[in-house]
Amino acid sequence: xxxxxxxxxxxxxxxxxxxxxxxxxxxxxxxxxxxxxxxxxxxxxxxxxxxxxxxxxxxxxxxxxxxxxxxxxxxxxxxxxxxxxxxxxxxxxxxxxxxxxxxxxxxxxxxxxxxxxxxxxxxxxxxxxxxxxxxxxxxxxxxxxxxxxxxxxxxxxxxxxxxxxxxxxxxxxxxxxxxxxxxxxxxxxxxxxxxxxxxxxxxxxxxxxxxxxxxxxxxxxxxxxxxxxxxxxxxxxxxxxxxxxxxxxxxxxxxxxxxxxxxxxxxxxxxxxxxxxxxxxxxxxxxxxxxxxxxxxxxxxx
Amino acid sequence: xxxxxxxxxxxxxxxxxxxxxxxxxxxxxxxxxxxxxxxxxxxxxxxxxxxxxxxxxxxxxxxxxxxxxxxxxxxxxxxxxxxxxxxxxxxxxxxxxxxxxxxxxxxxxxxxxxxxxxxxxxxxxxxxxxxxxxxxxxxxxxxxxxxxxxxxxxxxxxxxxxxxxxxxxxxxxxxxxxxxxxxxxxxxxxxxxxxxxxxxxxxxxxxxxxxxxxxxxxxxxxxxxxxxxxxxxxxxxxxxxxxxxxxxxxxxxxxxxxxxxxxxxxxxxxxxxxxxxxxxxxxxxxxxxxxxxxxxxxxxxx
Numbered sequence: 001x002x003x004x005x006x007x008x009x010x011x012x013x014x015x016x017x018x019x020x021x022x023x024x025x026x027x028x029x030x031x032x033x034x035x036x037x038x039x040x041x042x043x044x045x046x047x048x049x050x051x052x053x054x055x056x057x058x059x060x061x062x063x064x065x066x067x068x069x070x071x072x073x074x075x076x077x078x079x080x081x082x083x084x085x086x087x088x089x090x091x092x093x094x095x096x097x098x099x100x101x102x103x104x105x106x107x108x109x110x111x112x113x114x115x116x117x118x119x120x121x122x123x124x125x126x127x128x129x130x131x132x133x134x135x136x137x138x139x140x141x142x143x144x145x146x147x148x149x150x151x152x153x154x155x156x157x158x159x160x161x162x163x164x165x166x167x168x169x170x171x172x173x174x175x176x177x178x179x180x181x182x183x184x185x186x187x188x189x190x191x192x193x194x195x196x197x198x199x200x201x202x203x204x205x206x207x208x209x210x211x212x213x214x215x216x217x218x219x220x221x222x223x224x225x226x227x228x229x230x231x232x233x234x235x236x237x238x239x240x241x242x243x244x245x246x247x248x249x250x251x252x253x254x255x256x257x258x259x260x261x262x263x264x265x266x267x268x269x270x271x272x273x274x275x276x277x278x279x280x281x282x283x284x285x286x287x288x289x290x291x292x293x294x295x296x297x298x299x300x301x302x
Numbered sequence: 303x304x305x306x307x308x309x310x311x312x313x314x315x316x317x318x319x320x321x322x323x324x325x326x327x328x329x330x331x332x333x334x335x336x337x338x339x340x341x342x343x344x345x346x347x348x349x350x351x352x353x354x355x356x357x358x359x360x361x362x363x364x365x366x367x368x369x370x371x372x373x374x375x376x377x378x379x380x381x382x383x384x385x386x387x388x389x390x391x392x393x394x395x396x397x398x399x400x401x402x403x404x405x406x407x408x409x410x411x412x413x414x415x416x417x418x419x420x421x422x423x424x425x426x427x428x429x430x431x432x433x434x435x436x437x438x439x440x441x442x443x444x445x446x447x448x449x450x451x452x453x454x455x456x457x458x459x460x461x462x463x464x465x466x467x468x469x470x471x472x473x474x475x476x477x478x479x480x481x482x483x484x485x486x487x488x489x490x491x492x493x494x495x496x497x498x499x500x501x502x503x504x505x506x507x508x509x510x511x512x513x514x515x516x517x518x519x520x521x522x523x524x525x526x527x528x529x530x531x532x533x534x535x536x537x538x539x540x541x542x543x544x545x546x547x548x549x550x551x552x553x554x555x556x557x558x559x560x561x562x563x564x565x566x567x568x569x570x571x572x573x574x575x576x577x578x579x580x581x582x583x584x585x586x587x588x589x590x591x592x593x594x595x596x597x598x599x600x601x602x603x604x
Contacts, residue, residue, distance in 0.1 A: 008322070010324070016348075017326075017347065017348050018325060018326040018346060018347035018348025018349060019323070019324070019325055019326070019348060019349065019529075019530070020310070020323070020324045020326075021321070021322070021323055021324075022312070022321070022322045022323075022324060023320060023321055024319075024320040024321070024322075044320060045319065045320035046318075046319050046320025046321060047320060047321065063501065066581065197529075199365065199527070199529045200529070225501070225527070225533075225534065225535060225581065227321075227499075227501045227502070227532075227533035227534055227535075228321070229534075230529075231527075231529035231534055232527065232529055232531075232533055232534010232535055233527055233529075233534055233535075259582065264582055265581065265582050265583040266581040266582055266583070267582065268582050268585075270579050271579055271580075271581060271582065273576075273579070274575075274576035274579035277572050277573055277575070277576035278573075279368065279527065279567065279568040279573060280561065280566055280567050280568055280569065280570050280573065281567040281568070283570075
């Protein structure tokens, strides 16, 4: 019954008890303990290179495109003119790589707290790390929360590409973080944050969505299929300062030729629309939050 | 790096090399070798009971609803009047449970080759096994291929709920099987078959889709998220004898009240539509097949 032998990496977390994904490993390319986390880079047998932080798979070469394309283009294509973008986290460089593709984006600022992740990605994960040297990008090593407090009303879009809400990233899932993002946005600005999976942690997803819904004029939840993430998918909460935003209908629709030229393997306008359609149990859970928040607003409790 | 200890079940297959899902096991409820396969029933720590055939997870109590609802309601809601339904395989009873919910369905015939799976499901997996005693259902133990040869033009919908295309189920993924289904259908009939995952086996998916496309007037591919299946999702090929079928737009749309009364946790009309929207890389692979088959037909090669 226990098929796994030496030579497999197994991912275990209290966020998804009783289930574990394992990847067969050909070689450990790098292993270190930075000031913030354990950093591990594996050459896997079938999924290319993999970045592991504190024992959790952050991305594999085989499917990282799905996550990076979606966390970037869902908010970018929901904004009428996304010129200046802030990325919080995203140390592997994959989100910067995607954001830079959007022709309206003129400048990208990225704030990553762990310089070792940046170095490791540039050295061992060039398919993502190359994003960190894009000419549109200005890279800061530091705390995203603090950075935003010093840069008010500067950004059209803020993307938070964080690890999961255990340990150092917990603060990025709290209401105060969403308020901090709101203050760093220009009028009409949009945020998009990694938000876990409705299949393992619907309570956490619902709480994060509630924070977003309470902070922004419009809020929505979408997901992308990512086979090497827990439950095979990951969610995103999106918030907008503009009451006119309709996240489910992209404002910017790229042609097939444009998408080909961007080397897009997951995102398209129809994928954008479908990403907001949730299984019934999940939609009901999130609809309940919207309804409760609206009730509170209407009765003056908020 | 190897986090898994005794007490975990690990799923390994040549269909998805280098990756393995593991479930923590509280108790082995049943283990036997039938004439056709190894049958294992586990009480898992976090995913309820699980049915394992030849080492591959067939369903867990936590997420089987997604698969069963979708493989049943995608074809049923694409047919104008699905009165008589054939289920090939589906020995756990979950598909029969779902098909019986559709108010137009008057009779269901199910042909399962392994009587031991039926017995095990009734005894250990009552949440699915109860479907096998539905008054609409007539159950046959035998070979689906042979059964269809003896029952021509009888069914409105044929659902093939098989294991994966290794070992005994290989024949259910071949062109001759799709031709056999075609002959067992009434005019305007529709089929839906389990068809693997575009993330691990796009070649097999494409081949199965091609068989379906070459055999039926209309063919399409959809998927459902199922966290405990490889890559977290599973695909379905659908074929129709009617040129008017548009799989992406359900003919029968149930109200929220009806869906509640059916205890539906995954399926809705909007989920139906979104299930046909594929990531770009997958859509391109399948579009290429449609284009090639159409070219062959136009030049008389077919």
